[in-house]
Amino acid sequence: MNNPEIGKNIVAANIETNYHDLGDGYPVIMIHGSGPGVSAYANWRLTFPSLSENFRVIAPDMVGFGFTERPEDYDYCMDNWVTHIIGLMDALDIKKAHLVGNSFGGGLAIATALRYPERVNRLVLMGAAGTRFEVTEGLEAVWGYEPSIENMRKVLDIFAYDRSLVTDDLAKLRYEASIRPGFQDSFSKMFPAPRQRWVDALSSSDEAVRSLSNETLIIHGREDRVVPVSSSIRLSNLILKSQLHIFGCCGHWTQIEQNSRFCKLLIDFLNEDSPA
Numbered sequence: 001m002n003n004p005e006i007g008k009n010i011v012a013a014n015i016e017t018n019y020h021d022l023g024d025g026y027p028v029i030m031i032h033g034s035g036p037g038v039s040a041y042a043n044w045r046l047t048f049p050s051l052s053e054n055f056r057v058i059a060p061d062m063v064g065f066g067f068t069e070r071p072e073d074y075d076y077c078m079d080n081w082v083t084h085i086i087g088l089m090d091a092l093d094i095k096k097a098h099l100v101g102n103s104f105g106g107g108l109a110i111a112t113a114l115r116y117p118e119r120v121n122r123l124v125l126m127g128a129a130g131t132r133f134e135v136t137e138g139l140e141a142v143w144g145y146e147p148s149i150e151n152m153r154k155v156l157d158i159f160a161y162d163r164s165l166v167t168d169d170l171a172k173l174r175y176e177a178s179i180r181p182g183f184q185d186s187f188s189k190m191f192p193a194p195r196q197r198w199v200d201a202l203s204s205s206d207e208a209v210r211s212l213s214n215e216t217l218i219i220h221g222r223e224d225r226v227v228p229v230s231s232s233i234r235l236s237n238l239i240l241k242s243q244l245h246i247f248g249c250c251g252h253w254t255q256i257e258q259n260s261r262f263c264k265l266l267i268d269f270l271n272e273d274s275p276a
Contacts, residue, residue: 004041004045005018005039005040005041005067005177006018007019007020007021007059008020008021010088010092012084012087012088012091013083013084013086013088015063015068015069015071015084015087016068016069017060017061017063017068017069017084017088017091018039018040018060018066018068019040019058019059019060019061020040020041020044020048020057020059020060021056021057021058021092022052022056022057023051023052023053023054023055023056024055024056025054025055025056026055026056026097026098026121026270027055027058027094027096027097027098028051028055028056028057028097029058029059029060029085029089029094029097029098029099029100030043030044030047030057030058030059030100030101030102030105031060031062031085031100031101031104031105031106031108031109032044032059032062032065032066032102032104032105033102033103033105033127033252034065034103034104034105034142034143034190034191035103035155035159036142036145036147036152036174036183036184036187037174037175037176037177037178037179037180037183038065038066038177039061039066039067040059040060040061040066041059042066042174042177043059043102044057044102044255046256046259047255047262047266050260050263050267051263051267054267054270055098055270058088058092058097060084060085060088062081062084062085062105062108063076063080063081063084064076064186064189065186065187070185070186074186076186076189076190078111078201081108081111082108082112082115082116085099085108085112086116089119096118097119097121098120098121098122098124098270099113099120099122099123099124100124100126100266101124101125101126101128102126102255103128103129103226103227103252104202105128106125106126106127106130107128107129107130107202107203107204108202109123109124109125109128110123110128110130110204110209110212111204113212113214114204114208114209114212117213117214120214121214122214122216122217122270123212123214123215123216123217124216124218124219124270125217125219125232125235126219126220126254126255127219127220127221127224127226127227127252127254128218128227128232129199129203129231130202130204130209130231130235131203131204131209131231131234131235132199132200132203133199133227133228133231134196135199136227136228137225138158138225139199139227140195141154141155141158142155142159142226143190143195143198144193144195145178145187147184148175149172152174152175152178153166153168153171156170156171156174158225158226158251158252159226159252159253160251160252160256160257161221161223161249161250161253161257162249165253165257206238209238209239210238210239210240212239212241213240213241214239214241215241215242215272216235216239216241216242216243217242217243217245217265217266217269218232218235218239218242218243218244219232219247219254219262219265220232220244220247221246221250221251221252221253221254221257221258222247222248222249222250223248223249223250223251224250224251224252225251225252226252227252232244243269245265247261
C-alpha cells in the first residue's frame, strides 16, 4: 500500500529530501510545524487540492521530520533549516517563491526571508513562531511528547479547538507516525527542556522583523493553546506590509479547522500582483 506522506525525493543541501510537488504556476513553498510525527503531507494535505489549482505547491519534510533523511549528529538549528530550504529551491531551480509557514515553519519562513530576501516574495505566517513569547503549557506538552496513544491524544486535543476532529483513529495514526524508525530520536533532540530557549531560537529580533519588506498575511486561531495569538498581533505590528486575520473558535490547526476559508485567504492574497 502506498503511503501518501511519501512524495518525490531530491538531494537538497546534501540532504535526501522528501517533498510534494503539485500543480503549475508561481511556486509556493509550504513549511510544516514541529508536532510529533508530523510530515508535510499530514500538515498540508487538505490545502493541496485548491492551492494546486492556482499555484505550483511544494511541501517538503524539513530535515529531522517526516521522510527526509536524518543524518547522524546533525545540528538541528535555524541556520541549517534555512540552508535546507534554500538548497531545495536551488535543486528545483526556483529563483524566487512565496513562503507559507505553520508554527515552527513560520519562524523558519521569517528567517529565510531575512537571510535571503532576493529569494522570497510573499509570506504567509500561520500560528507562527518567529517572535519571542513565554513558552505555553501547550507547546511544553507538544515538544515534551513521549510516545503513547494516550499522550498523542492529549497533544492533538491541544492543537484543535473542535475536539470532534481528534478521533481515536487520528490519534492512532499520528502515534504510529511518531514511532517510525528515527522519528522520535530526532524529535527528542530538537527541543529538550528547558524549552524557552527553543522559542527564542526560532525567533528573530524585533529590529530584524521590522526590516521585512515582504507583503505578509498573518493568520491565527484565537483559541490557539500552542502559540499565543498575541505573537501574531506582535508580528503584525512589526511587519509594515502585513495584514492579520484571526479566526474565532479555532485553535492551532487553522488550515484544518477553517480549511476552505484558509485556502481562499491564501489564494486571494497570493494572486494579488502575482508574478508571471
